[in-house]
Amino acid sequence: MTYTSVLAKQRRFGETTRTDAWWIQPLLVFLGFSAFIAYSTWAALQGTDTVHCYYWLGGYNPNANGANYLSPFFSPELFSVSPDAPPAVFGTLPAIWPGWLPFSPAFLMMWVPAGFRFTCYYYRGAYYKAFWADPINCAVGEPRKTYLGERYFPLIIQNIHRYFFYLAVVFIFILAWDAWDALWFVDAAGKQHFGIAVGSLVLIVNVYLLGGYTFGCHSFRHLIGGFLDSKSKVPVCAKGYSCVSCLNHRHMLWAWMSLFWVGFTDIYIRLCAMGVWHDFRIFTF
Numbered sequence: 001m002t003y004t005s006v007l008a009k010q011r012r013f014g015e016t017t018r019t020d021a022w023w024i025q026p027l028l029v030f031l032g033f034s035a036f037i038a039y040s041t042w043a044a045l046q047g048t049d050t051v052h053c054y055y056w057l058g059g060y061n062p063n064a065n066g067a068n069y070l071s072p073f074f075s076p077e078l079f080s081v082s083p084d085a086p087p088a089v090f091g092t093l094p095a096i097w098p099g100w101l102p103f104s105p106a107f108l109m110m111w112v113p114a115g116f117r118f119t120c121y122y123y124r125g126a127y128y129k130a131f132w133a134d135p136i137n138c139a140v141g142e143p144r145k146t147y148l149g150e151r152y153f154p155l156i157i158q159n160i161h162r163y164f165f166y167l168a169v170v171f172i173f174i175l176a177w178d179a180w181d182a183l184w185f186v187d188a189a190g191k192q193h194f195g196i197a198v199g200s201l202v203l204i205v206n207v208y209l210l211g212g213y214t215f216g217c218h219s220f221r222h223l224i225g226g227f228l229d230s231k232s233k234v235p236v237c238a239k240g241y242s243c244v245s246c247l248n249h250r251h252m253l254w255a256w257m258s259l260f261w262v263g264f265t266d267i268y269i270r271l272c273a274m275g276v277w278h279d280f281r282i283f284t285f
């Protein structure tokens with residue numbers, strides 16, 4: 001007896017037998033990601049202002065009330081362009097920078113978190129659907145007939161993700177330092193006091209969520225133990241692997257919560273620095 005198998009006819013674009021509202025998820029990803037990209041680009045461009053500095057709540061800003069909060073979009077601040085800006089790592093922007101080219105401290109560092117998210121395994125699956133409709137969702141007809149995947153240029157570049165992971169870890173420590181700074185308040189005599197304000201909590205939660213996202217990375221999971229054939233023979237790696245796996249199981253949730261919160265942290269500091277919101281001090285020693 002001979003058997004012949006018949007390949008299912010390829011679906012037309014958008015054709016599916018799914019009966020659920022499969023289009024909602026890619027639509028939400030499209031709206032969420034678009035909103036974040038639009039806001040973060042706008043916020044980064046505000047750093048070109050050579051008069052006002054609203055990405056830092058501190059210094060001589062009359063709304064600072066002794067606080068010291070730096071927006072995560074601008075940390076670390078390597079060069080500053082505003083006299084109101086916090087002391088930058090390398091001081092003011094050198095004269096060698098062409099005058100016709102706008103400069104914002106965010107330009108020098110935002111490519112790291114942006115590259116880390118853009119190449120993230122979870123986000124890739126999400127924005128391929130939401131922005132390229134490729135596929136528009138699981139079991140829904142695609143707009144093309146061939147599949148090249150990520151083994152060829154340009155998407156093979158996505159393999160750079162593990163290197164972005166190394167850089168992203170450095171940023172977690174830098175942002176943790178900023179959160180520590182947010183726990184110290186200067187009084188009228190210039191003396192520092194330990195305390196907690198709403199802004200301190202905003203910056204601490206930011207590090208917590210970004211840490212949960214970063215340390216649940218698939219690349220980290222591989223690096224810490226996934227590369228071993230038999231993890232049980234190296235208990236340290238086995239333990240590390242299970243910790244990272246724990247975060248990795250909710251990677252999508254960490255990704256969106258940290259994305260939302262990092263944007264909110266910038267908004268909070270910006271509005272407080274502008275005097276629109278008032279930072280409430282819970283206590284100071």
Ligand code: FES
Nearest residue numbers: 120121122217218
């Ligand atoms: S896979 Fe998402 S951050 Fe690495």
